Amino acid sequence: MAAGSTYTPIQTYTATGSTTEVITFSSIPSTYTDLMLIANLGPMSEITAFRFRFNSDSGSNYSYRQMSGNGSAAASTADTNQASGLVSGSLMNTTDRSMFIMNIFNYANTTTYKTTVNRGSRAADTLAAVSACVSPWRSTSAITTIAVSGNFGGGVYIPAGSTFTLYGITAA
Amino acid sequence: MSLILGILAQSAGAAGGGNSYESIETATVGSGGTSYVEFTSIPSTFTHLQIRLINDTSAGDINIRAQFNGDTGSNYSWHTMYGTGGAVYSDFNGVSSTYYGSFSRGGNGSGVFGASVVDILDYKNTNKYKTVRSLTGKDTNGSGILWFSSGLWQSTNAISSIKIFPESGNLNQYSSFALYGIKGV
Numbered sequence: 001m002a003a004g005s006t007y008t009p010i011q012t013y014t015a016t017g018s019t020t021e022v023i024t025f026s027s028i029p030s031t032y033t034d035l036m037l038i039a040n041l042g043p044m045s046e047i048t049a050f051r052f053r054f055n056s057d058s059g060s061n062y063s064y065r066q067m068s069g070n071g072s073a074a075a076s077t078a079d080t081n082q083a084s085g086l087v088s089g090s091l092m093n094t095t096d097r098s099m100f101i102m103n104i105f106n107y108a109n110t111t112t113y114k115t116t117v118n119r120g121s122r123a124a125d126t127l128a129a130v131s132a133c134v135s136p137w138r139s140t141s142a143i144t145t146i147a148v149s150g151n152f153g154g155g156v157y158i159p160a161g162s163t164f165t166l167y168g169i170t171a172a
Numbered sequence: 173m174s175l176i177l178g179i180l181a182q183s184a185g186a187a188g189g190g191n192s193y194e195s196i197e198t199a200t201v202g203s204g205g206t207s208y209v210e211f212t213s214i215p216s217t218f219t220h221l222q223i224r225l226i227n228d229t230s231a232g233d234i235n236i237r238a239q240f241n242g243d244t245g246s247n248y249s250w251h252t253m254y255g256t257g258g259a260v261y262s263d264f265n266g267v268s269s270t271y272y273g274s275f276s277r278g279g280n281g282s283g284v285f286g287a288s289v290v291d292i293l294d295y296k297n298t299n300k301y302k303t304v305r306s307l308t309g310k311d312t313n314g315s316g317i318l319w320f321s322s323g324l325w326q327s328t329n330a331i332s333s334i335k336i337f338p339e340s341g342n343l344n345q346y347s348s349f350a351l352y353g354i355k356g357v
Contacts, residue, residue, distance in 0.1 A: 006352065007193040033198075033350060034224055063313040067255030078257025080313045105226045105287045111346050115226060115287040117309040117318075134309020134318045136284070169224065171198040171350035 008032070008168045015162040022149040023158065025166050030108040030142055032168030037087075037102040037146065042159035044092040048150035050100060051084040052135075054114065054143045058083050058152070066133030084152055085135035088120025092150065096124040107143040114143060192355045194218070201347040205230060208337035211351050214295075216330060218353030221292040223334070225349045226285040229278030231341030233310070233317075236276035236286075239335045240302065240325050247326040248272045250304075254319035274321035277310045278338055285347070286310035296330040 010032075011025050028035070041050075053062075064086035065078040077089070088100040100120035107114060114137040121130045137143075148164065150156030196218075199209040214221070227236060239248075246268035253262045265273055276288035288308040294300055304323040310316045325331075336349060 006191050006195045063311050065255065065257045065309065065311045065316045065318050067253075067260055067318050074253075074255075074260040076255025076257055076260045076318070078311070078316065103224075103287070103289060105224065105285075106348060109346070112226065112285050113283065115285055115309065115311075117287050117289065117307060119307070132307065132309075132318055132320065134287070134311045134316060136311050136313075138313065169352075170195055171224075171348075171352075172195040 006170050008170070010166045010168050012163065012165045015158045016160050018157060018160065020158045021156060022147050022152065023164050024145060024147040026145045028144050028146065028166070029168070032108070033106060033171040034169040035104040035107050036167045036169060037104070037148070037164065038167070039148070039162065039164045040097065040099045041092060041162040042097055043094050044150055044159065045094065045157040047091050047093045048156045049089050049091060050087040050120065051149055051152060052087050052102070053084050053147045053152065054137050054139070055141060055145050056147070057137070057139065061138045062135060064133050064135035066131055068129060068131035070129045085116060085137060086133050087118050087148060089131045089133055091129060092122060096122050098122040104143065110140050110142055112140060113138050194353045196351040196353050198348065198350045201343050201345050203345050205342035205344050207342050208335055209343065209349050210333060210335040212333045214332050214334070215353070216296045219294065219356035220354040221295045221331070222352045222354060223290040223349055224352065225276060225290070226287045227276055227278055227347040228281065228283065228285045228344040229338045229341050230281060230344055231338060232278060232281035234278045234339045235273055236278060236336060236338055237271040237273050238275040239271050240327070240331050241329055241333050242335070243325070243327060244270050246270055248323065250274050250321055250323035252319050252321040254317055256317055272304055272323040272325065274319065274323065275306055275336060277308050277317055277319070279310060280312045281344070284310065284312045292331065298328050298330055300328060301326050302331060
C-alpha cells in the first residue's frame with residue numbers, strides 16, 4: 001500500500017473581486033497518479049459552460065463528448081479540435097450556484113494523451129441541470145498547469161467566493 | 173497480496189497509516205499487452221472499493237468486463253445510460269449474465285485511452301448483493317462515448333478478487349488500473 005496520504009490537497013483558490021476570468025494552478029508536482037479538481041461556484045456574470053486548458057496550450061488539441069439532463073430532457077453533444085477542453089456543460093447561469101468535479105487521469109505520464117472525465121451540476125429549484133463529459137487533451141506532455149475559465153478571454157467573470165481545490169491521488 | 177500474470181508491473185509501498193482512502197494496488201500493462209488483469213487477496217479492512225483506470229485495447233472500441241471471486245456463473249446484470257455526442261441511450265442487461273459488462277470502455281486501439289472511476293459498494297458485506305457503479309468516458313476527437321452504469325453481482329460473498337478483461341482481444345500497454353480502499357467509521 002502507498003505510504004502516507006493517498007488523497008492530498010495540493011492547492012486551493014478562492015476567487016476575489018469581480019474581474020477574475022481564469023483560475024490557474026501551476027507548478028503541479030508530478031508525484032501523484034491522478035488529479036481531481038473540485039469547484040463550487042457562485043452565479044456567473046453570464047450564462048456559460050466551464051472550460052479548461054493544460055500547460056497553457058490554446059491550440060486545437062481538445063475535444064469533448066458530453067451528456068446532460070435538465071429535468072425534462074436528456075441530450076448529448078460533442079465537438080472536435082477545440083482550443084480548450086470542457087469541464088462541465090451544465091450551463092452556469094447568473095442566478096444559481098454550480099459545481100463540478102474534474103478527474104484527470106495519469107496526468108504525469110509522457111506516453112499517453114490525457115483523459116478527463118468530469119461531472120457538473122447547477123443547483124436550482126427550476127432550470128437545474130446535471131451533466132457529465134469526457135474531454136481529452138491530445139498531448140503526451142505531463143500536466144504542470146491547469147487553467148479553468150468560463151470562456152477564456154471572453155469576459156466571463158468568476159464570482160468572488162467561488163472555491164477551487166486541486167487534489168492529488170497517489171496509487172501504489 | 174498476489175497479482176496474476178507476471179508481466180504486470182506491481183509496485184507495493186509501505187502500509188499507510190490512518191487514511192480513509194488508501195491505495196491498495198496498481199496494475200500497469202507492459203509491452204505486448206495482456207488478456208486480463210486481476211486483483212486478488214483484496215483485504216477486508218475497508219468498507220468500499222474504488223478503481224480508477226485508463227485502458228486501451230487491441231480490439232479498439234469495446235466494452236471492458238469484470239468478474240468477482242472467479243465467479244463465471246450467470247450472476248451479473250447491469251444498466252447503462254450513455255451519450256454518443258448525438259443522442260442519449262439507455263441499455264439493460266437484466267438477468268443471468270456471466271460478467272458485469274459495462275465496467276469500462278476500451279480506447280481506439282491506437283493510443284486513445286478510455287477512462288473510468290468504478291465504485292464497488294459494501295464489498296465485504298455478507299448480507300448484501302454487491303453493487304458496482306461506473307463513470308466512463310472515451311473521446312477520439314470525432315467519436316466516443318460517455319456513460320453511467322450500475323451493475324449487480326448476485327452474491328452475498330465478500331469480494332476478494334476482481335478480474336478485468338476486454339470483451340475481445342487484449343488490454344494494451346500502458347493501460348493502468350489502480351485499486352483503492354475506502355474506510356468507514
